[in-house]
Amino acid sequence: QVLLVQSGAEVKKPGASVTVSCKASGYTFTMYAMHWVRQAPGQGLEWMGWIHGGNGNTKYAQKFQGRVTITRDTFANTGYLELNSLRAEDTAVYYCARDLGRLEDLGPSVENWFDPWGQGTRVTVAS
Amino acid sequence: QSVLTQPPSASGTPGQRVTISCSGSSSSIGRNTVNWYQQFPGTAPKLLIYSSDHRPSGVPDRFSGSKSGTSASLAISGLQSEDEADYFCATWHGSLNAWVFGGGTKVTVL
Numbered sequence: 001q002v003l004l005v006q007s008g009a010e011v012k013k014p015g016a017s018v019t020v021s022c023k024a025s026g027y028t029f030t031m032y033a034m035h036w037v038r039q040a041p042g043q044g045l046e047w048m049g050w051i052h053g054g055n056g057n058t059k060y061a062q063k064f065q066g067r068v069t070i071t072r073d074t075f076a077n078t079g080y081l082e083l084n085s086l087r088a089e090d091t092a093v094y095y096c097a098r099d100l101g102r103l104e105d106l107g108p109s110v111e112n113w114f115d116p117w118g119q120g121t122r123v124t125v126a127s
Numbered sequence: 128q129s130v131l132t133q134p135p136s137a138s139g140t141p142g143q144r145v146t147i148s149c150s151g152s153s154s155s156i157g158r159n160t161v162n163w164y165q166q167f168p169g170t171a172p173k174l175l176i177y178s179s180d181h182r183p184s185g186v187p188d189r190f191s192g193s194k195s196g197t198s199a200s201l202a203i204s205g206l207q208s209e210d211e212a213d214y215f216c217a218t219w220h221g222s223l224n225a226w227v228f229g230g231g232t233k234v235t236v237l
Contacts, residue, residue, distance in 0.1 A: 035226070044129050045164075045172065045215055047226035061225045095171055110219035113162040115174040115183065 002026040004096050004118035011124045012086050020121045022079045022096030029077040030054040033099035033108040036070060036081045038092040039120075046092075050099060051079060052107055059107055086125045093120040130155065131216055133229035139206045140237045147232045149199045149216035155227060159219045161199040163192055166213045166231075175214070176201060208236045 007021040022034065036048040049060035051070045058070050069082040079096055101112030132150040139145040149161060160179045164172035174183055176192035179199060189205045199218075203210055216229040 037226075044230045045217070045228040047228070059224075062223070097172075100177075110221075111160050111178065113174060113177040114164075114172075114217075115177070117171040117173070120171050 002116055004116060006096060006118040006121045009122040013127055014087055014125055016086050017084045018086060018123050020081045020094050022118050024077045030074055033103055034079040035097045035099055035114055037097060038094045040092040055105060057107055088125050091125050093122050095120050129230035130220060130227040131229035133216060133232045136233045138235040138237055141206055143206045144204045145206055145234060147201045147214055149229050151197050153197055154222040155218050155220040156199055157197040158221055161194050161216055161218045163201045164215045206236055210234060211236050
C-alpha cells in the first residue's frame, strides 16, 4: 500500500522558517517525483513545486521562488518542504503528493497526476 | 482568483446527474490533460479522474470526465449522499510554468 505520512502541525512567528516532512512507503521512492501543494483556510489548492525522487532536480512555482526549498533523503524515503520568511498569508495546510505518470531525468511529464496525497500538515503563522 | 474557473457550488437529488465545469485557456486545458480530485472536509484530496477521462481503480463508474477545447467537465451520474464533497480540477499551465487548480466546486446532495 502506497502511503505518505507527514509531520505534525506547526505554529510559527512571522519571519521564521518551517520544515515539513513527508515519509513515503510502499513504492520505490527514487522512481517518482513528489509535489507540494498548499491550501489556505477555506481556499483552493496551490501548487508549490516538485522534486525528482531520483536525481533531486527541483522546480518551484514562481510565486515561491527564493523562499521555498524542496529536498529529499533517499535513504529515509522522505521529502522535505522548507518555507522561509513566513507571513500570516502562509497559514495553510501543506500536502505532499506522489507524481504518477512518466518521469524523465528533467522531471515529471506535465501530463501526469498526483496520487496519493499525504494527510496534510497544518502550519499556522501568528505573532 | 484561481486560474481555472469552476462554479462554487452544484447540487442534485439522489439519483440525479450533476455536471461540474472547469474552464481554462489555450495555455492550460487547451494543451494538456485535466485531472480531478475529490476532497472531504478535513481530509486530503483524492484522485478521482486522470488524463481527462480515466478513472483510477476503485473509483465508481458513476464518475466520468471529459475535455473539449479549453474546458473540461466532471459528471456524477446516479448521485449519492456520499458524493457530498469538494471537487477540484487541475492541469499544467504552460505560460505560468506551473500546475494550476480550479477554485473547487462544493457538491451538495439535497
